[in-house]
Amino acid sequence: MAANAKTAIQPTREADFPQWYQQVIKAADLAENSPVRGCMVIKPWGYTLWENMQRILDAEFKRTGHENAYFPLFIPKSYIEKEAKHVEGFAKECAVVTHSRLVSDGEGGLKPGSELEEPLIVRPTSETIIGEVYSNWVQSYRDLPILINQWANVVRWEMRTRMFLRTAEFLWQEGHTVHGTAQEAIEETLQMIRVYADFAENTMAMPVHVGEKTEGERFPGAVNTYSIEAMMQDGKALQAGTSHFLGQNFAKSSGIQFTSQEGVEEFAWTTSWGVSTRLVGGLIMTHSDDDGLVLPPKLAPKQIVIIPVIPNEDNRSSVLEYCEQLKRELEEHRYQDAPLKVQLDSRDMRGGEKAWHWVKKGVPVRLEVGPRDVAAGKVVLYRRDKGPKDKQFLERAEMLGTIVETLSSIQNALFEKASSYRTDQTREISDVGEFESFFKGEGAGFAVAYWAGDSTLEDELSKSHKTTVRCLLMDDFEEGQCVFTGKKTRKKAILAKAY
Amino acid sequence: MAANAKTAIQPTREADFPQWYQQVIKAADLAENSPVRGCMVIKPWGYTLWENMQRILDAEFKRTGHENAYFPLFIPKSYIEKEAKHVEGFAKECAVVTHSRLVSDGEGGLKPGSELEEPLIVRPTSETIIGEVYSNWVQSYRDLPILINQWANVVRWEMRTRMFLRTAEFLWQEGHTVHGTAQEAIEETLQMIRVYADFAENTMAMPVHVGEKTEGERFPGAVNTYSIEAMMQDGKALQAGTSHFLGQNFAKSSGIQFTSQEGVEEFAWTTSWGVSTRLVGGLIMTHSDDDGLVLPPKLAPKQIVIIPVIPNEDNRSSVLEYCEQLKRELEEHRYQDAPLKVQLDSRDMRGGEKAWHWVKKGVPVRLEVGPRDVAAGKVVLYRRDKGPKDKQFLERAEMLGTIVETLSSIQNALFEKASSYRTDQTREISDVGEFESFFKGEGAGFAVAYWAGDSTLEDELSKSHKTTVRCLLMDDFEEGQCVFTGKKTRKKAILAKAY
Numbered sequence: 001m002a003a004n005a006k007t008a009i010q011p012t013r014e015a016d017f018p019q020w021y022q023q024v025i026k027a028a029d030l031a032e033n034s035p036v037r038g039c040m041v042i043k044p045w046g047y048t049l050w051e052n053m054q055r056i057l058d059a060e061f062k063r064t065g066h067e068n069a070y071f072p073l074f075i076p077k078s079y080i081e082k083e084a085k086h087v088e089g090f091a092k093e094c095a096v097v098t099h100s101r102l103v104s105d106g107e108g109g110l111k112p113g114s115e116l117e118e119p120l121i122v123r124p125t126s127e128t129i130i131g132e133v134y135s136n137w138v139q140s141y142r143d144l145p146i147l148i149n150q151w152a153n154v155v156r157w158e159m160r161t162r163m164f165l166r167t168a169e170f171l172w173q174e175g176h177t178v179h180g181t182a183q184e185a186i187e188e189t190l191q192m193i194r195v196y197a198d199f200a201e202n203t204m205a206m207p208v209h210v211g212e213k214t215e216g217e218r219f220p221g222a223v224n225t226y227s228i229e230a231m232m233q234d235g236k237a238l239q240a241g242t243s244h245f246l247g248q249n250f251a252k253s254s255g256i257q258f259t260s261q262e263g264v265e266e267f268a269w270t271t272s273w274g275v276s277t278r279l280v281g282g283l284i285m286t287h288s289d290d291d292g293l294v295l296p297p298k299l300a301p302k303q304i305v306i307i308p309v310i311p312n313e314d315n316r317s318s319v320l321e322y323c324e325q326l327k328r329e330l331e332e333h334r335y336q337d338a339p340l341k342v343q344l345d346s347r348d349m350r351g352g353e354k355a356w357h358w359v360k361k362g363v364p365v366r367l368e369v370g371p372r373d374v375a376a377g378k379v380v381l382y383r384r385d386k387g388p389k390d391k392q393f394l395e396r397a398e399m400l401g402t403i404v405e406t407l408s409s410i411q412n413a414l415f416e417k418a419s420s421y422r423t424d425q426t427r428e429i430s431d432v433g434e435f436e437s438f439f440k441g442e443g444a445g446f447a448v449a450y451w452a453g454d455s456t457l458e459d460e461l462s463k464s465h466k467t468t469v470r471c472l473l474m475d476d477f478e479e480g481q482c483v484f485t486g487k488k489t490r491k492k493a494i495l496a497k498a499y
Numbered sequence: 500m501a502a503n504a505k506t507a508i509q510p511t512r513e514a515d516f517p518q519w520y521q522q523v524i525k526a527a528d529l530a531e532n533s534p535v536r537g538c539m540v541i542k543p544w545g546y547t548l549w550e551n552m553q554r555i556l557d558a559e560f561k562r563t564g565h566e567n568a569y570f571p572l573f574i575p576k577s578y579i580e581k582e583a584k585h586v587e588g589f590a591k592e593c594a595v596v597t598h599s600r601l602v603s604d605g606e607g608g609l610k611p612g613s614e615l616e617e618p619l620i621v622r623p624t625s626e627t628i629i630g631e632v633y634s635n636w637v638q639s640y641r642d643l644p645i646l647i648n649q650w651a652n653v654v655r656w657e658m659r660t661r662m663f664l665r666t667a668e669f670l671w672q673e674g675h676t677v678h679g680t681a682q683e684a685i686e687e688t689l690q691m692i693r694v695y696a697d698f699a700e701n702t703m704a705m706p707v708h709v710g711e712k713t714e715g716e717r718f719p720g721a722v723n724t725y726s727i728e729a730m731m732q733d734g735k736a737l738q739a740g741t742s743h744f745l746g747q748n749f750a751k752s753s754g755i756q757f758t759s760q761e762g763v764e765e766f767a768w769t770t771s772w773g774v775s776t777r778l779v780g781g782l783i784m785t786h787s788d789d790d791g792l793v794l795p796p797k798l799a800p801k802q803i804v805i806i807p808v809i810p811n812e813d814n815r816s817s818v819l820e821y822c823e824q825l826k827r828e829l830e831e832h833r834y835q836d837a838p839l840k841v842q843l844d845s846r847d848m849r850g851g852e853k854a855w856h857w858v859k860k861g862v863p864v865r866l867e868v869g870p871r872d873v874a875a876g877k878v879v880l881y882r883r884d885k886g887p888k889d890k891q892f893l894e895r896a897e898m899l900g901t902i903v904e905t906l907s908s909i910q911n912a913l914f915e916k917a918s919s920y921r922t923d924q925t926r927e928i929s930d931v932g933e934f935e936s937f938f939k940g941e942g943a944g945f946a947v948a949y950w951a952g953d954s955t956l957e958d959e960l961s962k963s964h965k966t967t968v969r970c971l972l973m974d975d976f977e978e979g980q981c982v983f984t985g986k987k988t989r990k991k992a993i994l995a996k997a998y
Contacts, residue, residue, distance in 0.1 A: 035578075035631050036619065039571035044647065047568045069546045072538035073621075073652055073668050074594070077601065079534075081609060087601075095573070096598040096611040097621065100656040102576065102590040110580060112595040112618050119611050120535065122572075122596065122621070132534050148543065153572055153652065157599040169572050 007290035008360055017234040022163070024284055027360040028293040031163050038161040038168030042277070045361060046164075048301035049280050050171060054151065056203055056298075057173065057275065060195050066147045066175060071130050073153075074120035079128040082253040086127065089220025093157035095122040095168075122155040127221065127246070127272055130176045131254030138178060138268060140259050145188075146178040154276075164281030165238075165499050172276035178256060178268045182247070185269035186224075189245040192273040193226040196241035204279065205296040205415040206230050206286045207422055208240060209446075209494055211471025216455045219272075223247035229470045229494060231422045232285035235444030237470045237496040240282050243273035281499075286418050293362030294384055296414050297407040298336055302343040304403070305358045306330075309351050309370035320346060322374045326367070326396070335404050359388060364410045365403070381406070385413050422446070429483055435495070439465040444497050446470075451493030452482035461495065470494045506789035507859055516733040521662070523783055526859040527792040530662050537660040537667030541776070544860060545663075547800035548779050549670060553650065555702050555797075556672065556774065559694050565646045565674060570629050572652075573619035578627040581752040585626065588719025592656035594621040594667075621654040626720065626745070626771055629675045630753030637677060637767060639758050644687075645677040653775075663780030664737075664998055671775035677755060677767045681746070684768035685723075688744040691772040692725040695740035703778065704795040704913040705729050705785045706921055707739060708945075708993055710970025715954045718771075722746035728969045728993060730921045731784035734943030736969045736995040739781045742772035780998075785917050792861030793883055795913050796906040797835055801842040803902070804857045805829075808850050808869035819845060821873045825866070828899055834906050858887060863909045866898070880905070884912050921945070928982055934994070938964040943996050945969075950992030951981035960994065969993045 009027060013020045025031055030046030042050065058068070074097060080087050097120040103113030123129065134146060151173045161167050175192060179185040193210055200208045208228035218225040222244040230238045251257070251267040260266050287294040297303050306327055308319045323344055330342045343363070345354055351368075358366055366382040373379055379399050381392045383406070394402075425445035429435045438447055451472060453461075461467050461484075476490040508526060512519045524530055529545030541549065557567070573596060579586050596619040602612030622628065629649075636642060650672045660666050674691060678684040692709055699707045707727035717724040721743040729737045750756070750766040759765050786793040796802050805826055807818045822843055829841045842862070844853055850867075857865055865881040872878055878898050880891045882905070893901075924944035928934045937946050950971060952960075960966050960983075975989040 032632075034571045034628075036571040036573045036575060036628070039573060041571070041632055042569040044566035044568050048566070050569075051567060067543035067547070068550060069543050070541040070549075070670065072533045072535040072540070073654065074535050074538060076535060077609060080601070087609070091601040091609060093600060095596045095619070096601065097594045098597045098611055099595040099618075101592060102579070102586075102595065102618075102620070110576060110586070110590060112597055119598075119601075120594070121601070129533075129535070133531075133540055155572065171569065 008292050008356055009290050012290040013233055018162075020290070021281075021285060024288045024292055024360075025163055028362060030280070030284075030293070033163065036168075038158060040163050040167050040169075042171075045301060046280060049283065049295075049299055050277055052299045052301070053199075053203075053279055054173075057195075057199055058149075058151075060199065061149050061173075061175065064191060064195060066149045066177075068150065069148045070150055070152070071126055071133060073123055075123050075126070075129045077119045077121060079132055080121050082128060083221045083250060086221035086250075086253075090124045090156070093159075094124050095155045095157060096120070097122065123152070124154055124156045125272075125274075126150065126152070126154075126174055126176065127250050127270075128254065131250045131256060131270070134176070134178055134270075135255040135257070138256050138258050141180050141261050144178055144180045144258060144268065145184065146176075147188075148177065149173055149175040162281075164277055164284070166278075170277050172274050174272060174274040177271045178251070179270070180258065180260065180266075180268065182269050185247075185271050186245050189224070189226060189243045189271045189273070192271070193228065193241070193243040196243070196273075196275055197228050199275075200228055200230060200240055200279075200282075201415065203296070203298045204283055204286070205298075205411055205418060206240070206282060207415065207419045209471060209473065211473050211494065213242075213471055214455070214458060214469045214493075216458050217468065219244045221246060221249050223249065227471055229496075230282050230286060231418075231425060231446060231496075232282070232499070233288075233421065234285075235425045235446075235497070237446065237494070237498040238278070238282045238285065239470070239498065240279060241273075241275040244271060246270045246272060287414050288362070291356075291388060292360030294414065295362035295364060297364045297411050300362065300364055301341065302363050303335065303341045303407055304330060304365045304367060305343045305345055305363045306367045306369065307345055307351065307354055307358070309368055311371065315371040315374075318374055319369060319371055323369050326369070326379070329400055330403060333400070333404055335407050340403070340407075355382075359384065364407060367399070383410055385410050385417070429495075431483060435483060436465070439467055439497070447495040448473075448492055449483040449495060450477075450480040450489050451484075451491055452487035452489040453484050453493075457484055466497050467495045468498055470496050470498060507791050507855055508789050511789040512732055517661075519789070520780075520784060523787045523791055524662055527861060529779070529783075529792070532662065535667075537657060539662050539666050539668075541670075544800055545779060548782065548794075548798055549776055551798045551800070552698075552702075552778055553672075556694075556698055557648075557650075559698065560648050560672075560674065563690060563694060565648045565676075567649065568647045569649055569651070570625055570632060572622055574622050574625070574628045576618045576620060578631055579620050581627060582720045582749060585720035585749075585752075589623045589655070592658075593623050594654045594656060595619070596621065622651070623653055623655045624771075624773075625649065625651070625653075625673055625675065626749050626769075627753065630749045630755060630769070633675070633677055633769075634754040634756070637755050637757050640679050640760050643677060643679045643757060643767065644683065645675075646687075647676065648672055648674040661780075663776055663783070665777075669776050671773050673771060673773040676770045677750070678769070679757065679759065679765075679767065681768050684746075684770050685744050688723070688725060688742045688770045688772070691770070692727065692740070692742040695742070695772075695774055696727050698774075699727055699729060699739055699778075699781075700914065702795070702797045703782055703785070704797075704910055704917060705739070705781060706914065706918045708970060708972065710972050710993065712741075712970055713954070713957060713968045713992075715957050716967065718743045720745060720748050722748065726970050728995075729781050729785060730917075730924060730945060730995075731781070731998070732787075732920065733784075734924045734945075734996070736945065736993070736997040737777070737781045737784065738969070738997065739778060740772075740774040743770060745769045745771060786913050787861065790887060791859030793913065794861035794863060796863045796910050799861065799863055800840065801862050802834065802840045802906055803829060803864045803866060804842045804844055804862045805866045805868065806844055806850065806853055806857070808867055810870065814870040814873075817873055818868060818870055822868050825868070825878070825895070829902060832899070832903055834903050839902070839906075854881075858883065863906060864902070882909055884909050884916070928994075931982060934982060935964070938966050938996070946994040947972075947991055948982040948994060949976075949979040949988050950983070950990055951986035951988040952983050952992075956983055965996050966994045967997055969995050969997060
């Protein structure tokens with residue numbers, strides 16, 4: 001768009017990225033802050049994105065041998081206390097249930113009554129309660145592996161919240177598995193981080209780096225944490241999914257023991273892994289533009305919207321009929337093993353307003369049909385990933401014959417665009433000066449650098465440049481020198497400012 | 500089975516129905532009590548039943564124009580207080596969050612810290628919080644109707660809990676709709692109770708009565724409550740779903756107001772409706788027998804299990820190959836718009852033990868294949884709805900050609916069996932003596948009687964015979980006399996002992 005063109009979203013990404021993010025959410029009607037501190041209301045358009053993510057992820061979890069189950073919302077305080085690092089990580093921000101009823105306060109109102117013997121924590125994550133349950137399920141090597149996932153809500157009493165990215169309550173899935181050997185548990189951990197990476201790239205069209213977290217960024221109680229890290233359009237990193245190898249830490253604190261094939265009593269090896277509604281925030285910040293939300297066809301609640309353009313009432317019935325027929329024919333086509341999701345918007349509303357409504361909601365393809373198109377058997381096709389004035393005049397049959405290809409092409413184009421943005425904003429760093437100038441002030445992006453630092457160094461960089469080590473890349477590189485310590489290493493880190 | 504035959508479940512239904520119920524759940528590995536008081540762990544086999552219910556119900560909700568959304572887990576105390584009857588109904592049993600962190604108790608443990616300004620209630624139901632949110636969404640008649648459903652967990656601090664039927668935390672869906680007229684809201688309320696009735700009968704194979712609740716049994720704050728009532732195999736009623744016409748009660752307490760087409764400011768009319776994991780309990784108690792769980796094919800996690808019978812190792816590969824081929828061919832067939840769900844159980848385990856494993860899990864069809872079947876191109880088919888010794892020797896092609904019909908036939912047979920049980924246990928009651936002898940001692944079943952009683956009478960019957968008015972049937976009957984009061988009425992009630 002021209003530099004001075006008015007955009008549907010104000011401010012623009014460049015002017016104020018955080019504010020732009022809030023406005024995109026509002027304009028697309030995805031979610032809003034609720035009257036309960038830190039909790040959001042996920043509105044239908046936003047919730048459908050999560051449902052679509054759930055459906056695809058759930059199929060992948062099942063394909064890789066997992067089943068779903070459900071464990072309690074509440075965790076007794078004593079369970080949380082069992083794993084020392086874990087409690088340290090979660091005690092500071094958790095919702096504590098202390099009473100089991102409301103009683104009269106004597107002034108016409110109510111107050112908490114019936115104090116519980118032991119306070120209950122609303123789960124911030126379920127390792128401790130699930131570990132306790134698993135300790136009863138596991139007796140022998142024959143009971144292993146346990147491969148279970150749970151779709152659930154969790155609560156972390158965050159002080160600064162931001163819709164989808166960081167909310168007091170959020171929706172997620174948490175996989176919890178138990179294995180007989182370290183090797184098998186590590187393979188599970190790596191398998192699941194790869195499932196997440198595939199999902200991010202192939203479904204969300206969001207390129208990610210897979211890597212290992214440094215000690216300071218590990219899940220509290222984990223031996224290793226792997227994450228996928230995506231780059232948002234402000235150059236900041238978003239941790240979009242994690243998979244933890246928990247070693248025997250939780251097995252020991254929960255007593256998950258089994259008799260091995262050789263008759264030896266051993267502690268089991270566990271993993272956990274999760275993604276959350278934060279992915280919706282990542283989706284928004286990866287693809288959306290200054291006209292609002294942009295959705296990849298694989299996740300869009302509606303992939304195509306048909307807008308009848310009715311200049312005068314004489315044309316109404318013929319245009320509507322044409323559009324309805326078009327909708328039916330489109331719905332006979334399949335994309336990703338499901339019929340196309342098509343919306344016909346015949347509301348009584350100005351055409352421009354209506355078109356912008358769907359632009360802001362991110363629908364991948366918009367078809368406009370006026371009386372002349374009806375007469376000529378044509379449609380006008382707009383792709384949401386292109387500029388708002390970029391349109392194609394197509395024969396109706398041609399459009400129908402290529403629509404699935406068009407959706408694939410949009411899906412791919414979004415991935416390519418995000419990938420090339422990431423490439424542009426990524427710098428191989430070979431000395432401290434380069435690092436400092438890259439992150440100076442508002443500078444952001446991914447710095448890739450040989451890394452052999454420790455937690456102290458990470459703290460320093462966090463203070464001086466607001467950057468953290470997002471992850472250590474999985475590859476072993478040719479030996480080089482750590483940019484900060486000069487030590488020799490084969491490991492490269494991604495450093496970035498992060499959400 | 501013969502009177503003295505040993506059953507897989509002990510005790511039998513007749514000997515001790517509540518204990519039988521617990522044992523069926525245990526033997527099928529559906530769920531277990533958790534270490535958290537009143538909360539259950541739903542295990543994969545049980546959770547899959549709920550997932551299957553969700554999938555079918557969700558499609559129905561969408562077909563009838565609803566969308567899903569998500570609202571906060573927590574409700575500020577002041578919101579709960581707004582609707583007088585509502586708070587009375589829920590204040591006595593709710594989980595109250597009073598603190599937002601755990602801090603050191605000075606003795607090496609932790610205690611609640613950071614007291615909240617206002618206590619939060621873990622939602623027992625969401626009318627008040629959703630009403631508050633809706634009050635911001637609704638300004639004009641153009642914003643109506645709002646047709647939203649939420650899948651969520653809720654908490655009611657029940658003192659006596661029972662797996663699936665009554666637990667402190669349970670999973671459910673709650674629909675919350677807003678309308679411009681009473682008429683439209685009433686139609687919505689009735690539409691949804693019919694959706695539940697269709698689901699109960701056509702998917703769960705569980706016959707239900709649709710009716711209206713009396714004042715004493717209404718949802719706290721509702722104008723009318725409609726329910727579906729099913730009969731369990733002990734003759735007791737299970738309320739399996741409810742739909743509430745809330746009038747303007749919650750609109751007034753939450754301030755849901757709109758400007759009508761005529762420019763008048765009016766309060767809106769709301770409804771809510773829900774079913775929960777209690778349905779799983781209903782499913783169990785409707786169909787299961789003294790050998791364990793019996794599942795209708797439309798909901799079974801696996802519809803068919805194939806058991807290779809391998810008397811000696813020489814046969815292993817040919818039998819397994821035959822079974823694997825059978826599985827692939829079965830999976831090419833579709834039932835209810837999805838490929839058949841087939842399990843091949845090739846575990847190393849005694850044949851009898853393995854067969855009983857699947858009997859207890861309620862799989863509708865069991866196929867056994869031994870070397871002689873392989874040689875002859877046959878299979879042995881057992882239907883779970885028939886006696887354990889009732890088997891069919893079938894040509895493989897014949898079995899494949901009729902398997903979908905067989906599943907339909909099982910689905911129908913379960914409904915017929917439950918219906919005829921209900922008919923047998925239902926009595927038209929025409930005087931008080933009949934009523935008293937019907938419910939004397941352990942007597943149970945449905946008493947259908949002309950009813951013109953009030954809450955006082957209901958309380959008396961509840962004390963004297965442990966019976967309640969389950970619902971007033973929807974039909975208007977020929978005028979008759981209330982069995983208890985002698986008043987003339989066209990209404991008949993179902994009276995029963997209930998869960």
